Amino acid sequence: MRITIISAIAGLLLLINPIAGLTEERAQPQDDWRESYAYNLGVAAMHYSYPYLRMAQVRWNWTMAESPHPEVQPNDALNQFWHASRLTDADWVEGGAPNNDTLYSIAMLKVVDEPFILSVPEMDRYYTFQLAGMDSDNFGYVSELTHGRKGGHYALLPPGWKGELPDGVEPVAEVPSPWILIAGRTYTAGPQDLAAVRSLQRQYRVAPLSQWGNAEVRSPEAEVFEPFDPAVDKLAVWKTINRMLSENPPLGDEKALMQFFKEINIGPGLDVEALDEASQRGLARAAKEGLAQIKQLHMAGAGELVKRNGWVYSTALGSAGAQGDFMTRTLHQSYAGIVANDPEEAIYYGGYHGSDGKPLNGSKRYRMRFPAGSEPDVDAFWSITLYDDKANMVQNEIGRYSIGDRSRGLVRDAQGGLTIAIQADAPVDEQVNWLPAPKGPFWLVLRTYQPGPSVLNEEWSPPAVTPGK
Structure with missing residues (x-):
């Protein structure tokens, strides 16, 4: 594996809690070390096991x-x-x-x-x-x-x-x-x-x-459990994760992680309610704060990503976990996309910041220009789609959610360039193509389907997203 299991977890612990263990400012009652330990290890467990939680929620929503x-x-x-x-x-x-x-x-x-x-x-x-x-x-x-x-x-x-x-x-x-x-x-x-x-x-x-071969196929029955409800159970997230891990136990080297997280009863067949009260408090905090961190780190474009012109991408997407990159798996594969294509099928570029280095926000107006002949090298097609901070598309007055080479009525300038105006209000300039943005935070995904050699070989980069004056 590109990143060893132990180094991956060590990296998560260092990133999430630089000073692990007894770092609370308040005085430490006798059992508070248990809460702190469960919290710190629990946050690392959340960053590893988040895809199982996400899949439990998606499976229930999509089947039941x-x-x-x-x-x-x-x-x-x-x-x-x-x-x-x-x-x-x-x-x-x-x-x-x-x-x-x-x-x-x-x-x-x-x-x-x-x-x-x-x-x-x-x-x-x-x-x-x-x-x-x-x-x-x-x-x-x-x-x-x-x-x-x-x-x-x-x-x-x-x-x-x-x-x-x-x-x-x-x-x-x-x-x-x-x-x-x-x-x-x-x-x-x-x-x-x-x-x-x-x-x-x-x-x-x-x-x-x-x-197979029958004219009518009867869908086989299968039990699908409903994820536990965090509104009524402080340990609901961990119960959902444990049940998914029990149904779908990790394989190979990742079994070592289950031994690591076993100390806080996270893993196949384990019961978080069997922990002492202090450890349960720590895990409850870890669930809440770990999920908030995942959202924040995703919107910050965190992780082992290649950065070009304010865009980020990873060729680990699609099998980030198999490569030992659990941060990318959680932030950019599972949270951002539920799943992600392998690079040969599609490479995704995430746009989180403008050329000024600040997070994208609809309070500003942005431009993104492809000079003639510089659009993505693809064997299929490409597109740029805009999302809010919940990774959903945004309602807008013209019903446009993406722009790409399949878009009808694209406007090009006299030099053959393609300019995309990314802003909340309709642009006045007639030589731009409007991609509507919300008033608040947003992010972009540039998809290259069946990327060509210059994209696969990391020779091509998207143009910067430049804020207006």
Whole structure:
């Protein structure tokens, strides 16, 4: 691994609490060391285990809860596909910075006793089915890049499965956890293209092996627990995390972390209520403050990120945990995106600061200019999407949430350059393209789908986001 388990945790502890242990200014009652120890170790545990908490919430919302906008926000996706029927917009309130370029197809699968088979028709466009475990790391793909446009049938196998697959079914990977997420994306050129994409979606299938080929597939039942409620239980977050870790225990070197966090009863099969009262107080604080830190650190663009012209990115995204980069996994893979594509599929650039070094805020007006010939080098397409500090899109008067090479009516200047005006009010300049911003904090994601050599080789950089005078 690029970063060892112990050094990763040591780094988290140093970043979050530079002076760990008994650092409270107040006097220390006899048992307060237990509270301080549980707090400090608990904050590190939160930064490691956050993806499991996030996936528990997402799984419940997408399979059991009622969606207020089922046309854009997943529901009833347990062991079967849910399909978006229009491009994601501000009606999505799940966070996770969804794109505004593709129609999503989502399935939460429990793969234990037999394989599930994903069927894709012959395609006429960009598509990708991202396969992720409950730690938010990817373990495989079925996509235009990996399998072309010919269509086919692809098996997701339980660990150690030794059975036979039907003719014409190609094994893709063994699942890393009993529960997995399929995040499908199908390129959509705009409202005029929706009917064609919906036709493709109707041909996507996911079925257990025992039902594969049936005209009607009955979605297998599976227990999905509702995350514990922090409003009524101070240890709710940790109970949710422990249950998810029990269902989907970490593998490989990460088992060592479970031994580390076992001291505060965080891990598979452990009970935080069995701790003493002082340790429980420490964990309750760690949950609240650790979650606040994750949001703050994300908006600050923290972590082991490459910084270019005020933008940040990481080629660890998609499998940051497998590379030992748990900070990136939590902040920029799980919190920011729920999951993130592997670099070969898409590289994401996060814009958190203007060229003045200050956080982006709609109280200012910004410009971002691509000189002629300097737009991202991609084999598919690119876009820039704006989000609020909850990683949701922002309602605006023109219903525009992104700008990219698929945007209709782009305006270019006399030199062929493309200027994007990022501001809360409509720009007066007619030679710019307006990306509406909220009045307060916001951030940007520049997505490069199927990035070309200059992007993959880190030779290309986005232009700076420059505040106006």
